[in-house]
Amino acid sequence: MTKTxxxxxxxxxxxFQLKSDADRKKWxxxxxxxxxxxxxxxxxxxxxxxxxxxxxxxxxxxxxxxxRDLGKTWTVSKNPAFPAGADxxxxxxxxxxxxxxxTPNVVWAGIEPAALFKSEDRGETWSLNxxxxxxxxxxxxxxxxxxxxxxxxxxxxxxxxFMQVGISVGGVYTSKDGGASxxxxxxxxxxxEDRPDVFGCxxxxxxxxxxxxxxxxxxxxxxxxxxxxxxxxxxRTPGLPTNFGFAAAIHPRDPKTAWCxxxxxxxxxxxxxxxxxxxxxxxxxxxxxxxxxPKGAPLESLREGMDNDDFDEVGVYFGTxxxxxxxxxxxxxxxxxxxQYLPYVTSVHAATIG
Amino acid sequence: MIRVLLHGAWRxxxxxxxxxxxxxxxxxxxxxxxxxAHPALKERLRDEHGRLRPHLALFVNDEDARLLGGEAAALxxxxxxxxxxxxxxxxxxxxxxxxxxxxxxxTT
Numbered sequence: 053m054t055k056t057x058x059x060x061x062x063x064x065x066x067x068f069q070l071k072s073d074a075d076r077k078k079w080x081x082x083x084x085x086x087x088x089x090x091x092x093x094x095x096x097x098x099x100x101x102x103x104x105x106x107x108x109x110x111x112x113x114x115x116x117x118x119x120r121d122l123g124k125t126w127t128v129s130k131n132p133a134f135p136a137g138a139d140x141x142x143x144x145x146x147x148x149x150x151x152x153x154x155t156p157n158v159v160w161a162g163i164e165p166a167a168l169f170k171s172e173d174r175g176e177t178w179s180l181n182x183x184x185x186x187x188x189x190x191x192x193x194x195x196x197x198x199x200x201x202x203x204x205x206x207x208x209x210x211x212x213x214f215m216q217v218g219i220s221v222g223g224v225y226t227s228k229d230g231g232a233s234x235x236x237x238x239x240x241x242x243x244x245e246d247r248p249d250v251f252g253c254x255x256x257x258x259x260x261x262x263x264x265x266x267x268x269x270x271x272x273x274x275x276x277x278x279x280x281x282x283x284x285x286x287x288r289t290p291g292l293p294t295n296f297g298f299a300a301a302i303h304p305r306d307p308k309t310a311w312c313x314x315x316x317x318x319x320x321x322x323x324x325x326x327x328x329x330x331x332x333x334x335x336x337x338x339x340x341x342x343x344x345x346p347k348g349a350p351l352e353s354l355r356e357g358m359d360n361d362d363f364d365e366v367g368v369y370f371g372t373x374x375x376x377x378x379x380x381x382x383x384x385x386x387x388x389x390x391x392q393y394l395p396y397v398t399s400v401h402a403a404t405i406g
Numbered sequence: 407m408i409r410v411l412l413h414g415a416w417r418x419x420x421x422x423x424x425x426x427x428x429x430x431x432x433x434x435x436x437x438x439x440x441x442x443a444h445p446a447l448k449e450r451l452r453d454e455h456g457r458l459r460p461h462l463a464l465f466v467n468d469e470d471a472r473l474l475g476g477e478a479a480a481l482x483x484x485x486x487x488x489x490x491x492x493x494x495x496x497x498x499x500x501x502x503x504x505x506x507x508x509x510x511x512x513t514t
Contacts, residue, residue, distance in 0.1 A: 111415040111491040112450030113459045128446060133454030141453045 053406040057361045058122070059369055060103065061377060061391070062091030062399035067105050069123055070391055076367050076381050079390040085126065086117075087395075093356045096403030097150035097159065097174075103403070104159065104175055106145035114144040116161060118175040122405070132161060132169040132178040140165045147356065148175075149205035152212030162202035166193055166219045170231065181231050184217065189236060193222035196253050196272075203355060206259035206267060216267065218254030224269070224285075243274055243287030251285070255355055256300040263307035268335070270300040270312055277335040288335025293323055299358035299370055303383075308334045311360075311368055311384050313353045321350035328368070330384045344387035345378065356399035363404065371397030408436055408481055414491040420444040433464060434477035436487050463492040 059070040066084025089109035096103050103123050108114040117126040132142045143164045151158030159171040161178060168181040184190075193200060204218030213230035216237060226237040238251035253272035260266035265280030273295045276285035289295050296317035303309035309332050316323045326349050327342040352373040361367040368380045375394040378387045410426040417424055426443055430436040437458075441448040452458055464471040465488040471479050481487070 109415070110461050112419055112462075113453060115449070131449045131454065136455070138455075141455060141457070 055363065055404055055406040057363070057367060058096070058403045058405060059359075059377065060094035060096060060105075060123075060399070060401040060403060061371055061394065061397060062094050062105070062356065062401075063371075063375070063395035063397050064090045065395035067091045067094055067107075068391070068394060070377060072390075074363065076361075076363070076379060079379075081391055081394075082123075084395075085123070091398060092145060093147050093399045093401070095148045095150060095401045096405075098404070099150060099153055099156055100174065101405070102150075102174060104148040104150075106148055106161075108144035114142070116145055116148065116175060116178070129171075129175050130177045132163055132167075132180070134167070134180060140167070143199075144201075146201040146203040147205060149207065152207050155212045158212075160205045160207075162205055162217065164199045164201035166190075166200045166202040166222055168202055168205070168217055168231065183227075183232055184225060184234050187225070187234060187236075190222070193219060196220040198355075204254060204257035206257045208259055208264050209262050209266075210264035214264075216257055216259070218257035218269070220255070220272075221253040223251045224254060224257060237283075239284045240276065241284040241286050243276075243289070255298045258300060258302045258310075260302055260307050262305055266302075266307045268300060268302045268310045270297060272296065273317070275300075275312060275335060279334065286335070288331070291331075291336075291338035292329055293340075296320075298355040299353040301358045301360045301368060304360060304362045304366060306332075308332055309383075310335070311358065313358065313370060315352060319350065321352045323350075325349050326351040326353075326372070328370070328380070328384050328387070341380075341384050341386070343385065344380075344389075346389075351376070354398055356401070357397060359400050359402040361402040361404045367402065369400050369402055371400045373397065407483060408485050408487060410436060410440060410487045410489060412489050416447070416450070416489045416491060419447045419450045421446075430481055432477065432481060433466065433471055433474075433479040433487065436481065437477065440489075461492045463490040464488065465490065 061068040066087030068083035070079045072079045086107045089107045092106040094105040103119040105117045116129045119126045134140050145163050147162040149160040159175045161169040168184050169178040171178050202219045206216040208214035216226045224237045225234040227234045256270040258268045267278040269276045274289040277288045292314045294314040297314045299313040301311045311330050326345050327340050329338045353370045358370040366383045368384045371377045373396050377391040379390045380387045408428045408430050428439045
């Protein structure tokens, strides 16, 4: 079957799908679905070709929907729910992560207030991960600017029981038993030593999809890398123009390559114009790439705003707060705008289909 | 018979139904019967702890149901219950004739 790519683009006014063939030159824009509800995140599950959408509606409360026909029709799941007597109420979904290929029916969801939910029936029902919820350190979690959410669910390439979650603002927790127990995992190596809370506000934590143990982490301040077997986070900000940002992606095969979009930490927009920074050496050095991007444009890309496809020459994509979506067909070296005038883009997920 | 009129987004959760006729004596019974008739509405009307969701405005005929006792509001045959998606607009105070003040949060 010929491979195609569909970008699931979540916006503040519904979910759009941008579709292209293997050339990735011409794009068709479909949608929005679910407008005017904001879509915090949408994802594609290559195991069974399901799609999931975090529809954080004002009316009727937030909900997760799933599609079994590549986005043609959607079904509302049973809401994630805190147990009776809990002091919290499900507010909205921040991230939906398909599980490991060895756990075929498992899907994970990170929500606000920060908590991890697991589905064992392909997203139809959800149950609270009580081991994380019972962490005594949960009392120290606080909301970031965007709320207090669990947004990163990084599942190891080889071991479905080895996973991390990232929380804003609550740091990283690691489990080696599939979520039955968790430990805080915030020890850094090589970074500034005058910020003991440096790992409080995680912005994006990614597991390499092919190489066990490789992680790339975008924190509120600074970026970090972890190689197989390591138990600390290696400081990798030098070479980036700022230490702040949200959007990040990791190469689908090469365990040394990743991308991110640095922003000014006060304006929350790109400095010296929007640009993507790429590392090919595990964050030791970074190269700026802005060919094809609007020169000097102070754009912003959010936490879920960047992703990549799985083609031989990897396509990288990001969306912006002003409603643009940009694509690179050469692993980030050059860019084209493939959509504009969309609502505020909150998430981009690249589904390689076929 | 109580006529329940679903407005805006609430119709989407009831298969597009605009009106649902029900037998009920209180507003609480209306909501229970509504969720029974259209199960998809159950999680949309209330959160997991049974609380009515924000941005849900309920009117009995022309009156805000909160001023009639909320879910305990008594209904009579022929009453119309409106289920309306409320628009957010911050917090403000309504001062009624006679000086009583009713604080409304999050709805305009």
